[in-house]
Amino acid sequence: MKQLFLTGANRGIGLALVQExxxxxxxVFAGVRHPEHARALQSLARTFSDQLIIVPIDVTDHASIQAAADKVAxxxxxMDLIINNAGIFPRRERLENLKPQTMLQAFHVNSVGPMMVLQQFRRFLKNGSKVLNMSSQLGSITLHMxxxxxxxxxKAALNMLTRIAASELRPAGIVVVAVHPGWVQTDMGGSSAPLRPEESAKGILDLSERLTEADSGEFFTWEGKKHPW
Ligand SMILES: NC(=O)c1ccc[n+]([C@@H]2O[C@H](COP(=O)([O-])OP(=O)(O)OC[C@H]3O[C@@H](n4cnc5c(N)ncnc54)[C@H](OP(=O)(O)O)[C@@H]3O)[C@@H](O)[C@H]2O)c1
Known part of the structure; x- marks a missing residue:
């Protein structure tokens, strides 16, 4: 049985990835901040009791990441696959109202968090293991959307961190990529998004199963196409 650990599994794309x-x-080791509020996952864990374990984790808290890795161990x-999926999206930013604290929090969750998870979960990664960092088309400097x-x-920082980790882990046969999941109907993506979470999740898992060492350090769409940096 293949083993998956992911963060942000409580709702949105993360929950759809668990279901797929x-x-x-x-x-599936499903990382969530507040297991006691993760109703959908709790219900899945009752049905799939031999497949699904809910793991408390806040990706901004080093001790919590360490405790999550210890619980998984x-x-x-x-681990065949790790998906760094948790993310936050601060809105309505202009130069005149931009708050350093907001920026730092976004970097903490979206860039530093995935790298701390990778650090603590490195012990589970073997030749052929894959790490997917959930990026975004909005992190593309080329597209600047x-x-x-x-x-x-x-997300641009996460892309560079992906490249660096891919390079460091290549000799061990570990594949690390950045993925744009599409514009998806979630709390973050909103109801006008064209994609349903289950479509995105299916594409992402299909992609993960196709990835080879030659793909490490690349940026892909949920459909498996190369994404512009
Ligand atoms: N939706 C889109 O269109 C879209 C497009 C491009 C990229 N993405 C990326 O895809 C990923 C998933 O997005 P989504 O749309 O599913 O978002 P979402 O519905 O807003 O869910 C975000 C998830 O991240 C978790 N999270 C937030 N801060 C966390 C922390 N400090 N520690 C652990 N978990 C934390 C949330 O936990 P709680 O439930 O406890 O709050 C939630 O489960 C994100 O990285 C996002 O940037 C999404």
Missing amino acids: ALRRNYG VKTKS SNHYSYNSS
Whole structure:
């Protein structure tokens, strides 16, 4: 059974990834900030009791990430796939109202968090393991699609961190990529988004299963196409 660990599994794309991975018979370690409020996951965990484990994790809290890795280690020594999915999107930013604290929080969750997770979960990664960092088309400097200072720049930072980690982990046969999940109907994406979370999740898991060492360090769309940096 393939093993998946992901963050931000409580709702949106993260929850859809859990559902799709369960359908594919993965063992799923679903990272959430507040397990006691994760109703949908709790219900899934009752149905898929031999496949799904809910793991408390706040990606801005080093001790919480360490405790999550320790909890996972009780059940498995290796992980086929890690998806750094948790993210936040501060809105309505202009130069005149931009707050350093807001930017720092976005960088903490969207860029530093995934790298701290990778640090603590490195012990589970073996030859052939894959790490997907959930980026965004808004983090593309080439496309420059909007002026969300905190979100776009934190995702651009995540893209560079992906490249660096891919390079460091290449000799160990570990694949690290950045993924744009599409514009998806979630709390973050809003109701006008064209994609349903389950379509995005299916595309992302299809992509993860196709990735080879040659793909490491690249930026992909949920459909598996190369994304402009
Ligand atoms: N939706 C889109 O159109 C779209 C487009 C491009 C990229 N993305 C990226 O895709 C990922 C998932 O997006 P989504 O649309 O599913 O977002 P969402 O519906 O807003 O869900 C975000 C998830 O991240 C979790 N989270 C936030 N801060 C966290 C922290 N400090 N520690 C752990 N978890 C935390 C939230 O937990 P709680 O439930 O506890 O709040 C929630 O489960 C994000 O990285 C986002 O940037 C989304």
